[in-house]
Amino acid sequence: MSADKQKGEVIRVLVVEDNPDDLALFREYLLSVESVRVSRWVIRSAETLQSALDSLKEQDVDAVILDLTLPDSSGLNTYLKISEQVPACPIIVLSGMEDESLAIDLVKRGAQDYLPKSNLNPDLIVRAILHAIERQSLLQKLAEVNTALMHERNEVTQLQMQLIQAEKLESLGRLAAGVAHEVRNPLAMLQMGVDFYTRRPGPKDENEETMMEMMHDAIARANRIIVEMIDVSKSTQLEIKTDDIVTCVREVLNLTRHNVIKESINVIEKFPESLPKLQFDRSKIEQVLVNLISNAIDASPREATLEISASMGSVGRVIPDKGLRKLKQPRRGDEVVIIEVRDYGQGIPEDKIGKIFDPFFTTKPTGVGTGLGLSVSKTIVELHNGMLTIENAPPCGVRSRIVLPVASG
Numbered sequence: 001m002s003a004d005k006q007k008g009e010v011i012r013v014l015v016v017e018d019n020p021d022d023l024a025l026f027r028e029y030l031l032s033v034e035s036v037r038v039s040r041w042v043i044r045s046a047e048t049l050q051s052a053l054d055s056l057k058e059q060d061v062d063a064v065i066l067d068l069t070l071p072d073s074s075g076l077n078t079y080l081k082i083s084e085q086v087p088a089c090p091i092i093v094l095s096g097m098e099d100e101s102l103a104i105d106l107v108k109r110g111a112q113d114y115l116p117k118s119n120l121n122p123d124l125i126v127r128a129i130l131h132a133i134e135r136q137s138l139l140q141k142l143a144e145v146n147t148a149l150m151h152e153r154n155e156v157t158q159l160q161m162q163l164i165q166a167e168k169l170e171s172l173g174r175l176a177a178g179v180a181h182e183v184r185n186p187l188a189m190l191q192m193g194v195d196f197y198t199r200r201p202g203p204k205d206e207n208e209e210t211m212m213e214m215m216h217d218a219i220a221r222a223n224r225i226i227v228e229m230i231d232v233s234k235s236t237q238l239e240i241k242t243d244d245i246v247t248c249v250r251e252v253l254n255l256t257r258h259n260v261i262k263e264s265i266n267v268i269e270k271f272p273e274s275l276p277k278l279q280f281d282r283s284k285i286e287q288v289l290v291n292l293i294s295n296a297i298d299a300s301p302r303e304a305t306l307e308i309s310a311s312m313g314s315v316g317r318v319i320p321d322k323g324l325r326k327l328k329q330p331r332r333g334d335e336v337v338i339i340e341v342r343d344y345g346q347g348i349p350e351d352k353i354g355k356i357f358d359p360f361f362t363t364k365p366t367g368v369g370t371g372l373g374l375s376v377s378k379t380i381v382e383l384h385n386g387m388l389t390i391e392n393a394p395p396c397g398v399r400s401r402i403v404l405p406v407a408s409g
Contacts (some may be wrong), residue, residue: 012042015065016052029122049073067094090136238281252289270309288377292341299345307342335406344397
């Protein structure tokens with residue numbers, strides 16, 4: 001704040017000085033210009049470091065005038081203690097000839113200014129205080145801007161990662177359409193061969209039967225991957241209808257009930273009495289829910305709890321996904337329905353949670369998962385103009401959320 005901006009304001013100053021003559025002179029100088037620069041000076045004093053620290057705890061000040069040599073402290077320690085107590089308050093160092101070099105060093109460390117005791121005058125004192133307050137204010141604003149810039153930088157990094165993810169899915173979709181036809185035909189031929197030898201009359205030894213089963217399972221797994229790749233390439237084909245999302249969730253729970261009973265999972269359902277009907281492709285959203293609920297069951301220990309809920313909400317702060325160039329996204333304040341799947345398993349390792357939507361990435365053992373389920377699920381939800389988020393939730397486990405707009409085009 002400049003001197004003009006300070007006009008009419010009350011400036012609170014703490015003078016830390018053990019020499020009564022210097023303190024009296026300093027007070028006299030300030031009061032002599034009371035009506036020139038500010039409406040009123042409120043001057044408090046302290047003769048020791050401890051009394052200064054106590055005073056700063058009790059009341060705020062706009063500036064501190066600090067003598068480095070006090071009865072209970074001297075030099076650098078004096079400044080550091082005061083600075084630690086009031087890090088955002090400008091500190092002006094009073095220096096004698098013998099410690100002028102130290103005073104300059106302290107300015108480099110963060111002190112706003114230093115005043116040589118041998119050259120004190122009213123104009124110098126007022127100018128030093130007001131300029132110190134102004135500089136401190138600018139430094140604080142600079143710190144706030146820097147924090148905001150770092151936050152924006154983090155958002156840009158997230159957007160870049162989302163763009164990379166979107167490009168991966170687009171590339172996989174383009175690849176899937178061509179690969180599917182090329183691979184399915186050889187797989188069909190292999191399956192015919194396995195079936196032929198399996199049905200062939202005559203006795204078979206144990207090794208032959210084991211080999212036929214392994215070949216059959218391998219072909220089935222490869223075919224399953226091809227089917228999911230086709231899902232990626234054809235996921236833009238939606239059959240949107242107005243439907244009840246809670247009914248959809250309950251039907252999926254019935255589909256997965258066998259695994260729930262098998263693992264003795266305690267399912268807690270939290271559904272409101274009524275939710276607005278949504279516009280969505282029932283089979284596609286069921287596919288997403290089956291994937292999320294199955295993952296939650298797989299991640300849960302026996303006899304654990306699994307929570308499934310649906311609720312109304314509104315969109316808060318949203319980081320736009322620049323990778324979704326042709327799709328709408330929820331905006332701040334939009335009404336949405338949130339479907340949440342919450343398990344209490346081990347959670348996802350921090351070094352892997354950023355990769356869970358990558359095609360073919362999976363934390364499951366080889367042969368158990370294809371690594372395409374979450375990639376396909378995310379694409380399906382985004383095609384409904386919604387969002388799919390998966391995060392570790394304290395104290396343990398994973399929380400998956402499907403956010404769908406109430407009014408979907």
